[in-house]
Amino acid sequence: MKVFIVLAAAAALANAQFKCPNKDGPYEDDRQCDKFYDCKDGVATTKLCPDGLVFDPTIRKINKCDQPFNVDCGDRTELQPPKPNNLCPRRNGFFAHPDPTVCNAFYNCIEGEAVEVKCTAGLHFDEYSGTCVWPDAAGRQGCATQDKKTKDGFECPKEQVVDVQGQIVAHPKFPHPNDCQRFYVCLNGIEPRDLGCQVGEVYNEETQRCDAPENVRGCEDWYKDAEEAAPAPKGRS
Numbered sequence: 001m002k003v004f005i006v007l008a009a010a011a012a013l014a015n016a017q018f019k020c021p022n023k024d025g026p027y028e029d030d031r032q033c034d035k036f037y038d039c040k041d042g043v044a045t046t047k048l049c050p051d052g053l054v055f056d057p058t059i060r061k062i063n064k065c066d067q068p069f070n071v072d073c074g075d076r077t078e079l080q081p082p083k084p085n086n087l088c089p090r091r092n093g094f095f096a097h098p099d100p101t102v103c104n105a106f107y108n109c110i111e112g113e114a115v116e117v118k119c120t121a122g123l124h125f126d127e128y129s130g131t132c133v134w135p136d137a138a139g140r141q142g143c144a145t146q147d148k149k150t151k152d153g154f155e156c157p158k159e160q161v162v163d164v165q166g167q168i169v170a171h172p173k174f175p176h177p178n179d180c181q182r183f184y185v186c187l188n189g190i191e192p193r194d195l196g197c198q199v200g201e202v203y204n205e206e207t208q209r210c211d212a213p214e215n216v217r218g219c220e221d222w223y224k225d226a227e228e229a230a231p232a233p234k235g236r237s
Contacts, residue, residue: 018044026064028057033073034080036064051083052090052109067093069130087114094130103135103143121191150194156186175205180219199223 020039021027026047029035033054037044049055049065056064056071082090088109089095097105097116106125107114119125119132126138135143149155154174161172172189176182180202185193197203197210202219204211213222 018046020044026055026057028055028076031076032078032080033068033071033076034065035078048080050092050111051080052088052092054079067130069128083112085112085114088112094125094127096125096127100140100142101144103138103140104132106132120188122188148190148192150184150192152194154184154192154194156184156190156192160189161186173203173205173208175203180213180216180222 018027018029018037020037020042024040025038027037027039027044029037034049034051036047036049036055036057038047039045052068053065054068054071054073054076056066059066084090087095087098087107091109091112093109095107095109097103097107103124104119106117106119106127108117109115122134123132124135124138124140124143125131126133126140156172161169163169168189170188172186174184174186176184181199182194182196183203185195187193200212200223201210202213202216202222203209204216213219
């Protein structure tokens, strides 16, 4: 009972210290970034954003609580005590993988429920921006080196590939050395993927597309053996 009285008194004191402007609405606390006051008819009610989010007085949405990387808290440096679990340092937000060597994955926490998200190949998660960026921009230390080879040993060339206009190709393609139907794609120029054309087509290095065999020199007869081995259709009786 004493604890309840003390907390109620503290809340009443905080409300009494904040003077509502003439206009109703939510207003930020001057010290705590996730704390705000909801003013109605000149009476302030103290409120907190969900754990992990902070109050942004500049946005026009009714719900003014947003991710910290979207909000300039300025001198409002204080925050409510966190409510963490094993994967979420706070109940809401985007957080780096707990293993510091895993830089290409992060967790999206919504009310304490964590969903693992993988960055696009070649990128690292940056907690300050809440996005995946190039490793140099993220500046993460101790990241594990990922195997950048396909099962058959293909590696993306270190040199950047440019098109006929001299522009860098974001995801260059390369033909398979001995399989006309297959080809490789280097995601962001560094992460190899082994792909293949649908049956009946082969990869055309000149057009960078799957094409009919007769349009690709050296692959004209790629499906010939399979066609000859197929049983002839039965005639109608």
